[in-house]
Amino acid sequence: MLIRNKEFDFKNDAYIMGILNVTPDSFSDGGKWNSVDKAVKHVEDMINEGASIIDIGAESTRPGYTPQTSEQELERLIPIIRKIRENFDIPISIDTYKAKTFRELIKEGADILNDVWGMKADSEMAKSAKELNTPVILMHNKDNNKYNNLMDELKKETLESVEIAKKAGIKEDLIILDPGIGFVLDYEKDLTVVNRIKEFADLGYPVLLGTSRKRFIGRALGIENPMDRDFGTAITTAIGVMNGCSIFRVHNVKENYEAMRMALAIKREGK
Numbered sequence: 001m002l003i004r005n006k007e008f009d010f011k012n013d014a015y016i017m018g019i020l021n022v023t024p025d026s027f028s029d030g031g032k033w034n035s036v037d038k039a040v041k042h043v044e045d046m047i048n049e050g051a052s053i054i055d056i057g058a059e060s061t062r063p064g065y066t067p068q069t070s071e072q073e074l075e076r077l078i079p080i081i082r083k084i085r086e087n088f089d090i091p092i093s094i095d096t097y098k099a100k101t102f103r104e105l106i107k108e109g110a111d112i113l114n115d116v117w118g119m120k121a122d123s124e125m126a127k128s129a130k131e132l133n134t135p136v137i138l139m140h141n142k143d144n145n146k147y148n149n150l151m152d153e154l155k156k157e158t159l160e161s162v163e164i165a166k167k168a169g170i171k172e173d174l175i176i177l178d179p180g181i182g183f184v185l186d187y188e189k190d191l192t193v194v195n196r197i198k199e200f201a202d203l204g205y206p207v208l209l210g211t212s213r214k215r216f217i218g219r220a221l222g223i224e225n226p227m228d229r230d231f232g233t234a235i236t237t238a239i240g241v242m243n244g245c246s247i248f249r250v251h252n253v254k255e256n257y258e259a260m261r262m263a264l265a266i267k268r269e270g271k
Contacts, residue, residue, distance in 0.1 A: 001173060001206070003135055004091040004111045010054070010176075010206035010246040014264055016257050017053040017093060017249040018046035019212065022076050031195055039080045040087060047090055050257030051230055055114055056081065057095030070100040077101075085109035093137065099124035106132050114208075115142050116183065118161030126168035136165060137160055137208055139178035151199050154179060159203070176206045176247065182214035190216035194236055201244030209240040210249040212256075234259035242267055 001008045008015060020039060026221050058076040059068040068076075074098060081092060085108070093112035094105045099122045101114055111134060118138040119125045129136050138161040140154055147153045158177055165175055179200050193200070194211065201207045211217065217232035218224060230252040237248045237256045237262055241263035249255040 001134060004089065006052075006091065008246075014241050014245065014260050015052040015247050016050050016253055016260060017055045017208070017222075018043070018049075018051035018246050018253045019055045019249060019251050020054055020080075022048075022056065022058050022080055036079050036083050040083050043088060043090070045082055046253045047088060050261075051090070051252040053091045053093055053112070053252045054084070054096055055093040056110075057114075058101075059096070069141040070098045070104075072096065073100055073101045073231045074104055081105060097121040097125070099128045103128050103132065107132060111135070113137065114178075115139060116180070116222070118158065119164045120161060126164050126170065129165070131265060133174075135176060136170060136172045137176045137178055138162060138165065139164055139183070139208075139210075141183050142179035143184070145184050145186055145189070147189070151196055154193065157201060158200075162205070172205075176208055177203065178208040178210060181209065181211050182216060187216050189217050190214070191220070194239060197245060198243035199241060206246040207240075207244065208247040208249055209236065209245040211236040211240075212250040212252070224253060230255050238263040 001010060020043060022039060035114040046054065056077060059071040063241055083091065091112060092110040093114045094101055094110045095114045097115050097117040102125065113129050113134055114137040115125060116139045118141060138158065142157060162175060166172065181190050181193060185193060195208065212233045213226040213229040217229045218226065221232050223229050233250060234255045237259045240248060241260055248256055248260060
């Protein structure tokens with residue numbers, strides 16, 4: 001997949017997506033990167049540590065988050081994206097489910113849509129992504145935690161988002177899937193999905209795994225502070241590599257980049 005003049009080999013390689021939250025209330029690093037200068041310095045650090053994509057969001061998705069309007073998102077994001085584009089050529093992913101936000105930020109130099117509602121929240125999103133011809137990350141999400149067969153329903157509901165994209169004319173080779181770890185799923189379900197992530201990867205699309213510092217890691221390890229969950233996150237990154245995931249959305253780039261490269265070396269048996 002070609003993204004901003006860089007070819008991504010999602011079938012044979014893996015990549016780190018560094019998280020840049022410009023929200024005051026993100027569960028892990030809220031408020032740390034709100035200023036343009038701090039945000040750009042953090043992007044530089046993440047690139048130097050191995051990030052291939054930067055994912056930027058202006059609305060927290062933690063439990064009890066405060067929804068933002070498109071205008072609020074754009075006010076936070078436009079100055080930062082402009083400054084990043086002045087300094088770096090790295091692909092930028094926009095973490096939003098609002099078509100207006102997405103359209104405006106693509107004009108400012110962003111490259112990828114990362115929609116945590118899989119194009120189900122805004123009826124204009126699929127049309128906008130088709131018109132702008134951008135890669136799309138479609139995450140599994142819904143408003144309840146009821147499943148009779150977790151993996152079968154997770155795949156079925158995610159493929160509903162794929163159908164929305166395809167009906168709008170989005171090319172299949174621009175679609176990336178995300179199982180939605182840490183969103184509607186609870187502790188046991190998060191562990192199940194990570195353990196059985198190969199079934200999700202077998203759908204045939206590149207898979208993004210977003211486990212970074214999430215609650216299920218904290219509960220499994222008895223770690224309350226999200227900032228202390230990077231080692232647990234790196235373990236899930238290695239598991240993801242071994243089971244076919246291609247993109248790892250993380251806060252701590254260096255640690256996860258090393259875990260990813262080590263897992264790839266083992267998977268390839270040094271070849």
